[in-house]
Amino acid sequence: MLRYFLRKLFVYGLTFVLAVTIDWSIPHLMPGNPVLTLMGRIQIQDPKVAQQLYAHYMRAFNLDLPLWKQYWYFWVSLFHGDLGTSILQFPSSVTSIIVHAAPYTLGLLIPAILLSWYAGNKVGALAARRKVLDNTVLPLGYALTATPYMWLAIILSWTLAVIWRVFPVGYGYDPTATRGFTWAFIGSLAYHWFLPFMSLFLVSFGGWAIGMRNMIIYELESDYAHYLGALGAPQRLIRKYAFRNAMLPQITGLALSLGTILGGALVTEIVFSYPGLGYQIYRAITNEDYFVIQGIFLFIIIGVLVANFLIDIAYLIVDPRTRTGMMAGGGS
């Protein structure tokens, strides 16, 4: 057991280092120089002063060092919990930007992932081999999962927010709301959260429902299901077993689709002007804000790794075969 976990941890650690290295290297390989943007904003008229200041900022951001040194300092400050300073939003720190934006993204993503997965599996399982449900859920599922996230989001926003004005047009809460632990404010947050959540939920829901429906049909047509049927086991029981077995690939699928949903969240946030990480990273990338790009990537990498780890454990618990296999492996 312990050996298994240590091995897993080692693999995760190595993955982390590799991913972070890629994370660091990419903005540094980008063309253009972010300090020049900062310079453009300060509008120094005296060329001598401009050169001095330019040198000052290059030093301040460590951009005058050779790449390997920049890489080394990146890790050093990372272990000091320092993610650097934003260039675009100078002098805000990257940490403060993430702290402000991350809750919105997590609050959107985690419920959307879990609920769509849960509801999709339930509905998919119900629909399998049931004519009426299958004929409605299946086409709907295909339509939803084949829809570009942003297109659905735009239609939702246009019809529900602008034409019928049932929902707000954007932002995390009503611009006139006073922030505080009041029901009015929590209501405002929920109200603004709903549409972006819904558009993420709907697209993923379609995928899960189809996946589950197909898996259940596989299971229902398998030898053991037929055997159970021949033995006279009630249909309900057979479906229950089928559902359990079909669950495993769906859990694996969850781990595989995290990146996909993350990308979806990014676009959804842009469409709904939702103040989360997606919008921040989009701004940072289009403005070459190195440290913000790195910081948010790092946050996402850690998030995906943790989620993967949790899913690994969940798989372990749900599937008794892996458990015994692992024990045997651990004992050898």
Added chain:
Amino acid sequence: MKRIWTRTAAGLALAALAMIVFSSAASGSGRAPAAGYPRDATLITSGTQWGNIAGTNPYVGNYAAGMVGLVNETLLRYDPIKDVYINWLAKSAKWTGPKQYTLVVRSGIKWADGKAFTGNDVKYNVGLGHFNTAFWNNLWQNVRTIPVKGNTVVFNFKGTPNYVQWQNLMWNLPMISPTQARPLITSSAKLTTYSPANPVGTGPYKIDTTGWDPTTRVVFVRKSTWWAAAQHLSPSPKPKYIIDLVNTSNTNSLNAVLAGVEDLNNNFLPGVNTLVKQGKVQTYYKSSPYMLSANTAWLEPNTRVKPLNDLYFRKALAEALNPKQYASVAESGLVRTANSTGLLPTWNKYVNRTAVTKYGFKYSTSAAKALLKAHGYKLVGGYFTNKDGSAINLDISVPQGWSDWEAARDMIIANAKAAGIRITAKVKDYNTWQSDRNTGKFDLVIDNAYQISDNPWTYWNGIFHMPVITKGTGQTFANFERYNNTTAWKLVQRLDKTPPSQKTTIMSINKQLQTILMQRLPMIPLWYNGVWAQFTSQHWKNWPSSTTSRKYMPAMWRGYLQMTGIDMITHLAPR
């Protein structure tokens, strides 16, 4: 077992939601109204701030929109529509000698902390220029002494003052409270990072720190008294609160305006002309061009690149272009086409009409082709080649995502193609576009670096500034086309050093400069970008309009409130 999973999942989802509540509600413990800012007493604006609000530093150029004007005021203001200066914190300000500028501070003005605003405060603020990170450091270096006597501040200069730049500084330098700033701004670096949560100013509003949310908005709350209203220089502003929202996308902006979430939006929103006709939004003019002009958009050739270093090639290129199409189609008819000098309508009095007729360029594909043929370019397979026979393929770029400019770029490519000039689009995000422009890694860009101001000197300086820096930062604020013309640069410097009383000299320099521009074409002026402003009267009425006496700049953009943006706000009335 299964129930545990369901519960864990539900718990996780709830926890994530709770996180939003906690993080965004966290700072909410102040004197702000519990039920939210009442909409009928709140003006909501947007269109200036893109991305998170970085703070309140008034010098780095990305302070919370509205701060300069609403909180921190300037000594003078400038009305670009009437072309007059407005004495503001200063009761009077004028040149009292060839090397002396005298400024008298209005009495009865108080900082938000109750202290009186004095001549010494002015001295402190201008004196911050001794830090080399201050944008007016070059001007400060020419100041010899600043004797202050009560409310009178005298600036004595070492050499001939930069009359134009100095005057410009007087209406652009925000006055910050020395009491608040002195302990914090102690070095050049600190000047750029100074960012108090609640800046103390003399203006009609202060920042409501409980409403501050860098991802979403800045909230201003009206002060109980404001000197300008007390002294009957301005109506007292009606909105109790002003909220400036962070901008995320054009689409969201337009939706927000249509849904009545925002009262004023200062973005370029294509198709607004149609919505104006449908009565859904209002603009400054009721018909084309709908918007006032804010800056000149031009085609910037890199004059150090072959064949753009050839004057005749640039002239042919200019004649190949059809700015009318760019203005009416790419810009939805929301802008005016530029005349060949590119001088903004505000500067009409400086334009030499006869020179424009004589030297200006007109759209004519055949003339462009004829010019190229006459100067040794050869037409091979539909495209001209260089005189030495090598192929010409110029790149052009605009900041990615500026859809109107992208459309104009495509039209330029098509126009040039018709005249046998091959141009290809290159995609660059804003930052890359800017650094490539600054360091000279481009052939052609569309650019609009210089805003409207009180003097065309800013425009000429932008075009002719020398020397051209090729190392390090490259060109940071001017002459991106890398044009070398010592005569023109000397004229620009002379204009800066000509006292405002010498009107004929000023006029003559301006005329010479525009003739040089049109004859040598370091830039090809295309159209005047607008002061994008669309507003509705769902909550506030009496917006600026060309047909009323309220001829004000309808913009919250940085630098625009001290023009006449603040007058827009003080003249609004609840609906």
Added chain:
Amino acid sequence: MSSAPPTALAAPADTPQLKALGGPKPMSSLREAVHFALGNRKLVFGISVTVAMLLFAIVGPLLASHAPLAYGGDLAAAPTTHDGYWFGTTLQGQDVFSQFVNGLRLAFIVGALGGGIAAGIGMLVGFTAGYRGGVVDEVLNMLTNVVLVIPTFALLLVIASYLRVRGIMTESVFIGFTSWPWAARALRAQTFSLVSRDFVDLARLSGRSSWKIIFREIAPNMSSYLFMMFILLFGGAILIAATLDFIGLGPSNTISLGMMMQLSVQNAALQLHLWWWFLPPGLAIMAIVGSLYVMNVGLDEVFNPKLREM
């Protein structure tokens, strides 16, 4: 990025799906397959829609009377038979029909190339990992994990902004290079279970090279599976491309469906009620990708008799 959760194919080795696929082909004859294929409504529907769109993409550009990026039509005009503006014009007077068919063509190119590259890498990694096992498997698994963990979409943003003149090829290549992990994982699992089968052992004993065994023995036994995987990657690539283009990172000097969406939204097509500009690109993507997915399930049912509708 909005590729579909690939659960239907990403099943680990121990699911019944594989049992139906593994070993010598269950399919008795080609005629039988064709018979079932024609009788499968999902497959027929999927194929007809896909082929119809494909034909439209091939023939459409020939019918367009204006270049996709040319200006000159009436501004924001509704669909009309006049002058070939069958789908109306954009706010700037461009021909929506011409843009649409051009975008359709690009969508198929991106799907084929992006999906093809992803399938290629997925096969290379999946087969090698599954066949070799051991350290090779561990290393490849790590590689797969890294690609899964890195926010690939954001990575695409960075790479896309790096490229000055972007073409449909580069876009396809980087979509291909980032969307293969699930395919690799699925193939690895499938290969694992096939490697221990008798016919593979036999091949090994006869001393044939690993690659020969993989391509002669293992791959053919998964051909239907591989084809279905390619279909999903194809659809996924189209969706990813649409998202990238929507954010403004599309190919330069041409127009795709995603770019049409982006431009229509940026130019207030909805607010100005220019539905003919906003709706077609989204509907087309939905139709292509949706019919591909339906086709996938149909194929599954044809290859795997047990799944057929009763």
